[in-house]
Amino acid sequence: MTKLLSLKRNPLWIALGSALLVQACAIPQLETREPQISVPEYYNAQSATDDSVSSPKTASIDWRDWFNDPQLTELVETAINNNQEVAILLQRINMAANEVYAREGEYLPSVSAGVEADTEKVGEYTRDGAVEEHLNIKEGKAFPDPLANLRLGLNATWEIDVWHKLRNATKVASLEYMSSVEGRKFFITQLVSEVSRTYFELLALDNKLSTLDSTIAVQQNVINTINTLKQYGRSTSLPISRFTAEVKKNESERFLIQQEIVEKENALNLLLGRPPQPIARRSETLLSANIIKPNVGVPSELLSNRADIRQAELALEAAKLNISVAKANFYPSFELKASLGLAAFDSRYLFNVPESLAYSLSGELFAPLINLRAIEAVYQNASAEQIQAAYEYELALVRAVVEVTNSLSKLNNLAQSVNAKEQQIMSLDQSVDVANKLFSSAHGEYLEVLLAQREALEARSEFIETRQQQMSALVDLYQALGGGWQS
Structure with missing residues (x-):
């Protein structure tokens, strides 16, 4: 019972219920x-x-x-x-x-396969730059600069x-x-x-x-x-x-x-x-x-x-x-997103499994609230x-x-x-x-x-x-x- 009450008080469920209530009130009556x-x-x-x-x-x-x-x-x-x-x-x-x-x-779910490659040079006085500098001092190793990223895998999206x-x-x-x-x-x-x-x-x-x-x-x-x-x-x-x-x-x-x-x-x-x-x-x-x-x-x-x-x-x-x-x-609208593949900052490590294995799973819920014209x-x-x-x-x-x-x-x-x-x-x-x-x-x-x-x-x-x-x-x-x- 306590778990049920805590679930009902969860802000996510409150927001979802409020959105549905607003949408139900926003639908005009139609003549057919x-x-x-x-x-x-x-x-x-x-x-x-x-x-x-x-x-x-x-x-x-x-x-x-x-x-x-x-x-x-x-x-x-x-x-x-x-x-x-x-x-x-x-x-x-x-x-x-x-x-x-x-x-x-x-x-039906949309599934795609491909290769992704990018490189990035961040400024020293940014958040990412500060993290790299901290790791360089703490580990005593030079952080790759610029930093590359290679990815090989599958992406899937599905609107329920x-x-x-x-x-x-x-x-x-x-x-x-x-x-x-x-x-x-x-x-x-x-x-x-x-x-x-x-x-x-x-x-x-x-x-x-x-x-x-x-x-x-x-x-x-x-x-x-x-x-x-x-x-x-x-x-x-x-x-x-x-x-x-x-x-x-x-x-x-x-x-x-x-x-x-x-x-x-x-x-x-x-x-x-x-x-x-x-x-x-x-x-x-x-x-x-x-x-x-x-x-x-x-x-x-x-x-x-x-x-x-x-x-x-x-x-x-x-x-x-x-x-x-x-x-x-x-x-x-409800949408699921998932990805599975291999990722590394250097091609030499791309196929070192399971260290290079990467995956993600996310769900999205979006409802229009303003300007429904x-x-x-x-x-x-x-x-x-x-x-x-x-x-x-x-x-x-x-x-x-x-x-x-x-x-x-x-x-x-x-x-x-x-x-x-x-x-x-x-x-x-x-x-x-x-x-x-x-x-x-x-x-x-x-x-x-x-x-x-x-x-x-x-x-x-x-x-x-x-x-x-x-x-x-x-x-x-x-x-x-x-x-x-x-x-």
């Missing part, structure tokens, strides 16, 4: 946030009886099941293999993995991770590494989508160019017909001038589309990570492809299918752990980062549900728009045919022919744009569901 997750049971454009509800998870769907186009698949594979930004993200993942290794090494600061920091690095992996997957999904959109835009431009060429050829035939009628006095030069002007207008538009094709090809080559070159494609697939609405599952599957949601979730877990890491900075700032920032990560996780989830809902609705409406456009084109083709026959038999005006051809050209261009939007909507749905590309 748990994400408010509210996932609907079904998408707005989907009912409980929809076949897509019972579908497998969309992440297991292969890209080829979405777009049956071998040339597009080849372009996507080229982009994933060659795109420079994908390669940059891979190096960031490697750096994140190296950070995990570095953090793991921080809570009492508060789990170092281990939590390692877990944070691991979560950040996994987050970077998910970030690369999300970028690949975006890359696949961007390559596909650009590809379909290129096909649309090809079809617009083909439609213009067909219209110009028809208008040239009309001009030839008018010239024939003019020879028989059944027409004038006015229709020829009007149709010639219309041909030149379409030829001018043709050059603009050709320039757009060049720029779109170069944009696609940039995504593929290669210099400008022709893009192999079959333009007619844009209008002939069958669009099948894929299975989309239910909103809750987005939590596991979307890489950006998984990335946000990992970032949130890392932010939570970072608060514990920052909080541990308020507490004392820097530690408090890091602690407050950790709280702010956790709240921010919670909001970002909520936003990623809400954005995912909205994107899928919009894509489903867009696909449904565009399908109906395409059907209406097809019927419009059929009616306009009939009107062009009737107008041509009436004009050829001198029962119609040339303006009717011109107007009918112009309306038919505009309708075909709008139909091509609608088909391109339809394919792009399918790409948007692929991206919104988290992508199905397996690389």
